[in-house]
Amino acid sequence: MATGRTHRPATRSRGIPEATVARLPLYLRALTALSERSVPTVSSEELAAAAGVNSAKLRKDFSYLGSYGTRGVGYDVEYLVYQISRELGLTQDWPVVIVGIGNLGAALANYGGFASRGFRVAALIDADPAMAGKPVAGIAVQHTDELEHIIESNGVSIGVIATPAGAAQQVCERLVAAGVTSILNFAPTVLTVPDGVDVRKVDLSIELQILAFHEQRKAGEEGGPDSGGPAVAARAAAAVADDRKGPDGDMPAVMPA
């Protein structure tokens, strides 16, 4: 990933591990809930439980941000909410465009979690002319032709791609050319981007497949306790036997919508 050479071995203070960054939103969510209940302080143990991690990890994570706790007491909820928000860049407003207003795009447009975290849906964009002008989540959908203009005039730097897989790369290129430098990709395809552009992907079917893997393992476990290890040879042989069948006539691509 873009992590390639961003390596700055220098300044220790700005070296927050990626794994920690990925957990900050989790802590923020837990802290927000506490804040709403007007809880003034929280210990690493309590907060860790609320966020679903262990407390040593949480303390270590916070230690990368600075020393924001009070020994013997815990963390001040409001203060920590502020610090994490600032670290994540949520104290500023991020205009976002969503491209591809199918089922998923509409769900995203309606998703409350965006707006409440400093993200503002600046525009909804779809290639279907019939969609143009239709309101989704209170915003009129605009045609793809407007893409560059929207990005530039709103200073959008974050784009969300919720198009079919076949359109994603092209949309991505237009977004990047227009100035977008961070992309959240829901299309089940690998996007190629120039250096300096970040891509994160969310693939719904991948998550299910990972679950299926573990589920299958559970099921196998009951049949025979620790059935032997030489399974590999046997499996390989069996597989070769039924080798080249057209496994599934099943299907075309993996496209959303």
Added chain:
Amino acid sequence: MATGRTHRPATRSRGIPEATVARLPLYLRALTALSERSVPTVSSEELAAAAGVNSAKLRKDFSYLGSYGTRGVGYDVEYLVYQISRELGLTQDWPVVIVGIGNLGAALANYGGFASRGFRVAALIDADPAMAGKPVAGIAVQHTDELEHIIESNGVSIGVIATPAGAAQQVCERLVAAGVTSILNFAPTVLTVPDGVDVRKVDLSIELQILAFHEQRKAGEEGGPDSGGPAVAARAAAAVADDRKGPDGDMPAVMPA
């Protein structure tokens, strides 16, 4: 997390690293695309490029499954598709229920990537009586009252939660009590489950927050830092502290018209 269980150092053959499992669906997708184009074999280099990883990692990943390649040549596409499918448990049929048919639930129901990978939507379930009977993606929505009955009579072991956050834990408990042992959670909340139940979560706003973090860093590189004073806690807390809403917006638009 469910990772709690002790690693069995024994039988190497069954010790596929979690990171590798998470990439298998990616390889499978790339291979499926090649298969459709009737490409017979592929090298680790080519396949790695298509999947967006580096080739050493890919070879190492495959080495955990067995020796399915041919030195000097590469991998047989069809054979590898079969091996990975089987490893992931996709050669069997997984009935899945989706609970919470809002925008997101509907998007999931319509998502082609599920059906094409051995997942079958056995039922759509919603708590709103007004939804009952309405067809979504060609399937009539059923009321939550039917949940236990549906799970049991269809032998469902995988459940997808797309309800608002407030309902998620309760739905989760009912799913688990009825026999579900793998859950894909889209609600922005931490689910507590008994041992032996797997949970994977997808949080749309977390991904955006991670992007914002990196985006901020890029911007900060050039101009002056916003160097927020430590005292400004109130503003940030107000900005961040609000909803606790579901993934789909029951919430109307957050945007001023």
Added chain:
DNA sequence: CTCTGTGAACTAGTTCACAGCT
């Protein structure tokens, strides 16, 4: 000679356990 498969070296991430502040 080409490309896989894999030990070995390295890097990132997690957990432990305790010093030290309040």
Added chain:
DNA sequence: AGCTGTGAACTAGTTCACAGAG
């Protein structure tokens, strides 16, 4: 006392680099 903050030990994951199959 109680709890944070953190070096040190450990574990998981990645990359290197090359032996060896075809």
